[in-house]
Amino acid sequence: MLAAGALLGATTAGPAGAAVPPPAPGWSLQWSDDFTGPDRSLPNSADWQIDTGHGYPGGPGNWGTGEIQEYTASPDNVRLDGAGNLRITPLRDAAGTWTSARIETKRGDFKAPAGGTLRIEGRVQMPNVTGEAALGYWPAFWALGSPYRGNYWNWPAIGEFDIMENVNGLDSVWGVLHCGVNPGGPCNETNGIGGSRACPGSSCQSGFHTYRFEWDRSVSPNELRWYVDDQLFHRVDEARVGAAAWADMTGHAGYFLLLNLAMGGAFPDGVSGVRTPTGATVPGRPMLVDYVAVWTRGGGTTTPPTTPPPTTPPPSGSAQLYLRTGSGAGDAQASAATATLPSAGGANHDGTPYQPQVFTSGPITRAYDGGATRFDLFADAGTTVANGQQVRVSYDRTGDGTWERVETYQYFATDPVPGYEHYTEARGLRSATGSHGDLVNGRVRVEVWSAIGNGPSTLGIGNQSVVRIPYA
Template sequence: MSHPPSRNRSLAWIPILLAALVLPVTALAAHAAVPPTPSGWSLVWSDDFNGSAGSPPSSGNWIVDTGHSYPGGPANWGTGEIQRYTDSPSNLSLDGGGNLRITPLKSGNEWTSARIETRRSDFKPAAGRILRIEGRIQMPNVTGNAALGYWPAFWALGAPYRGNYQNWPAIGEFDIMENVNGINSVWGVLHCGVNPGGACNESTGLGASRACPGASCQSAFHTYRFEWDRSVAPNQLRWYVDGQLFHSLSQSRFDATTWNNMTGHQGYFLLLNVAMGGAFPNALGGQTPTAATVSGRPMLVDYVAVWQSGSGSTPGPTPTVTPTGNPGGVDARSTIQAERYQAQSGTVVETTTDTGGGQNVGAIGNGDWLRFDNVRFGATAATQFKARVASGAPAGVSGLVQVRLGSPTAAPIGDFAVAGTGGWQSWRTVPANITPVTGTHTVYVTFSSGQPADFVNLNWFSFGN
């Protein structure tokens, strides 16, 4: 699939960048806890990266991306970066001192590194509130020719990108912190609209940059913050480093369609990565990395936190994504297509070869789920559930397909076991008895396995008597 570089950067900032002075001061402490929640705010989500040295980041909080692309997504992650992402502790691990390390490494002619993204994909301010996304980060401590090709980033993508990979930049991208080639500068960028051109001047985006206050970006930790302000009209987007505002954009700058496409979905997921090479570092340093580029300089992340202004309940701790915009509401006895969920955790949507064509939900493993809103069972109780499933899992890998009402952690009302069916597109229909159900419910199809590997694909399901 062809896809434009999703994070090219404007060369118009180079004069500002080259004029920035590096002011050496004593580096800040390497580890600090997530700051106390300010008065008038509530903590939505955070990770302090506490844990033993060499251990991975929390699997409950983060998805680890691997390889050179999403399955079916643009090559080289759409940016031209050359590294292969891995889940190896040498590339991705806690340091035992309260920090996450993402370390690019070169072995022979290959570079490896790491990229993670939050399981939650619903980060969005409620109406009348401000959402604050913040991370305390030290960029890789390398400069000059030795840094050519280094591309650390802390950013957010609109949730509908998951499983689609063709809807960028319309779904929105907030680059909270980016840096290339060891330059003492932080970039903040918005991507939106259409590519090329459009309201966000793609594929460059709308951005600004500045030197890190005090100590250089590479020699010390700094706090990088993005705010989405829905408490004012028009809404505002703001970028900060160490509490100092350096970039802002107003809703009034954008047409209604562009603004709605990037803000009207249910929210964003957050990403941390260190790429090597690609469009942005190449634009400022020629073809990168080079023979002079050194290996093994990590980005350190002390914490990532999300706050919301105002009182009241905060968004729940569930990752969600609605790629179809489907508002829900379906007859329980109809054929309910799996990809028509209203929310999900841990899965992807892919083309199916099953009868009738279309799409199925895949990459399903232990703990994943799909949510379907307003499923109407009616006054006559449904007592059976059946689902169209396929599995290419190896021998010994199996799991349960479960039905729950109201919550992904509610007691199952029914389930069935599935193991290898002969291939990920070798489909069969499996029935199961369920506790009788009437009325209208939020239905969760959940997946449980004793192994971490993916074990099933789901095409459709239905309820009956």
């Protein structure tokens, strides 16, 4: 069946510099970049930000994938070429150090409208290199859930749509969905749920091809689809991953787009069976991007109300919850205090609260801001060896006793030296269920316990440990 999205008329292999296709009836262009500009100029800073280094500040090293290159903002690595293309070029210096580039859209609100469809498309030529000379090349065009920004440890729950991936110069495009928990979970992490095929006509490396992703909320169950040159090659629907994981990756503010060319890492190494890049890998073969565009179709239309809409209650309750004496959570108390976390007794309580200290705040009425939970807990195990503390944060949106969103974080192994240490969300999610939404007379519960160890620990409270909820 021909998808309605194909009516936009993608341009396939051929010369660079093709214009962004005009929208067909029913589609509306939301955003695009045709990469028009002088040679060696950088991408438009109003639309794009350039990532640099080996990872986000406070995030996983090597961008979480094991890739080896350093990303830079040098025109040698990322530039407009004066002919209507973006060029991302990996380079290797005399010492064997690789550099390349990665850019991401400033906008992070690309999302299918309720009852409608989102279409993300790019016309790309993969690096024109094959065989041993291509080992380690990893070009990609993809999208990440916006709550990842500023957190960097909530992947894959926030969702990742790999619109185009390629490794090692193979004539193949991969489309992949990442979601749920890592490892395992409904999206089989860290692999994700993927599909692949050869590029139609010319190889992926020798010509431009159009790579498209659609998020369709007009069908039930909702569906994600991947295309190359208008040919459908992969699809995943909500029923396959389950309602909870689907809600986590779709219930937030939306997605930002990325273009990058990595060198080495888990994907190319796993396909080649060797550590890449190798001595035979050649530098200097760019990925060219002719345009990137986002359209939507349908959704978002309602009959004008005949009565005034209900008034939104004003915000109430704090979004910065200090753990307080008396098992409450809210504004900081005047002075520091402590709470004891009983010993785990030598058992493993990873993921399951065991004699927890429980702190509850509410009622809270605030709008979800699309972000993620953050916290800074003061923990001390004294001189006890091999203790570990763990936290679970739960959200009851309406105060009816139903915890619609539950987040359990990886436990924090404290050192056997007296003095507080900082346990933060940087440890990463161990598991999460449900989704965020506005709080209307809602409650937030924080549980802290000893996950492992043979001795008690101390939790700093009063004006010390704090949980920041993603609500405005």
